[in-house]
Amino acid sequence: MKQSKISKIISVLLTIIFIVGIVCLIFIPSLYNIFSGEGVISFENHSTIYKIAFYTCYLICLAIIFLLIKLFNIVYSGSPFKKKIENILKINALLFMILFALISLKTIFIPTLLSFSVALTSLLTSLSFYVLSQVIKAAILYKNEIDYTV
Amino acid sequence: MIIVNLDVMMAKRKISLNELSEKTGITQANLSILKNNKAKAIRFSTLEIICEVLNCQPSDLLEYRGTKDE
Numbered sequence: 206m207k208q209s210k211i212s213k214i215i216s217v218l219l220t221i222i223f224i225v226g227i228v229c230l231i232f233i234p235s236l237y238n239i240f241s242g243e244g245v246i247s248f249e250n251h252s253t254i255y256k257i258a259f260y261t262c263y264l265i266c267l268a269i270i271f272l273l274i275k276l277f278n279i280v281y282s283g284s285p286f287k288k289k290i291e292n293i294l295k296i297n298a299l300l301f302m303i304l305f306a307l308i309s310l311k312t313i314f315i316p317t318l319l320s321f322s323v324a325l326t327s328l329l330t331s332l333s334f335y336v337l338s339q340v341i342k343a344a345i346l347y348k349n350e351i352d353y354t355v
Numbered sequence: 356m357i358i359v360n361l362d363v364m365m366a367k368r369k370i371s372l373n374e375l376s377e378k379t380g381i382t383q384a385n386l387s388i389l390k391n392n393k394a395k396a397i398r399f400s401t402l403e404i405i406c407e408v409l410n411c412q413p414s415d416l417l418e419y420r421g422t423k424d425e
Contacts, residue, residue, distance in 0.1 A: 353395040355385045 209281055216277035223270045226263075233263065258307050265300050265307075272297050286341065286348045294338035301331030358418045359397075361390045364409050378408045 229236060237248040237259075248256070276293045279285070305327035312320040365375060372390070376383045381401060388394050402413050409416075 350395045353388060353393055355381065355389050355394050355397050355401050 212277045212280040216274055216281060219270055219274045219277065223267065223274060226267050226270065230263065230267075233260070255311075258311060262304060262307050265304050269297055269300050269304075272300075284348075286345050288345065291338050291341045291345065294334050294341060298331045298334035298338060301327050301334060305331060356420055356422065358420055359389050359392055359394065360416055360418055361386070361405070364411055364415055365390075368409050368411075370409070375405075375408060379404045381405070 234248040272293050308324040
């Protein structure tokens with residue numbers, strides 16, 4: 206099967222984002238204070254639960270990027286109709302659902318329009334990934350049927 | 356389930372997989388799928404050419420076995 210150049214480019218871009226993300230993990234408090242803007246509580250003054258939730262969300266995002274790198278590498282290597290892709294999509298759907306739960310909790314206690322929109326986007330992305338995993342699952346079954354038709 | 360008795364018929368007609376592949380034009384890989392009962396479906400054209408070469412009926416190649424026998 207012809208190798209997809211776009212998937213390779215996306216994979217490289219995601220790898221760069223992933224590396225930058227890991228490096229930025231050390232500077233989260235200072236980066237938070239720089240990008241949060243004026244009138245927002247600094248990272249150090251937030252509660253421990255908030256900090257734990259923030260770091261959890263950050264790590265979940267890194268995990269999602271890591272899985273996406275794996276996914277695009279599989280797509281680049283050949284056929285996308287593999288059980289591995291289905292599993293990656295399912296795990297990504299689960300991670301987005303956890304992200305949605307965490308951001309929703311944050312929105313309940315500290316309601317902002319941005320948090321609400323991010324929570325909603327996470328939910329929709331999670332559902333999209335789940336639907337896609339089911340589509341891939343059906344496609345794998347269909348492909349097996351065709352491959353084993355003599 | 357449906358069992359393909361291709362190996363039985365091949366033994367009866369004393370024909371090898373390679374020879375059958377040459378005579379039918381079906382690849383050895385596909386014949387192996389049939390022989391090892393891994394096939395999900397079989398085309399009428401495939402069945403026809405195998406029956407023609409082996410000089411047999413489709414019923415000689417295909418057999419139904421109930422799930423209890425598995």
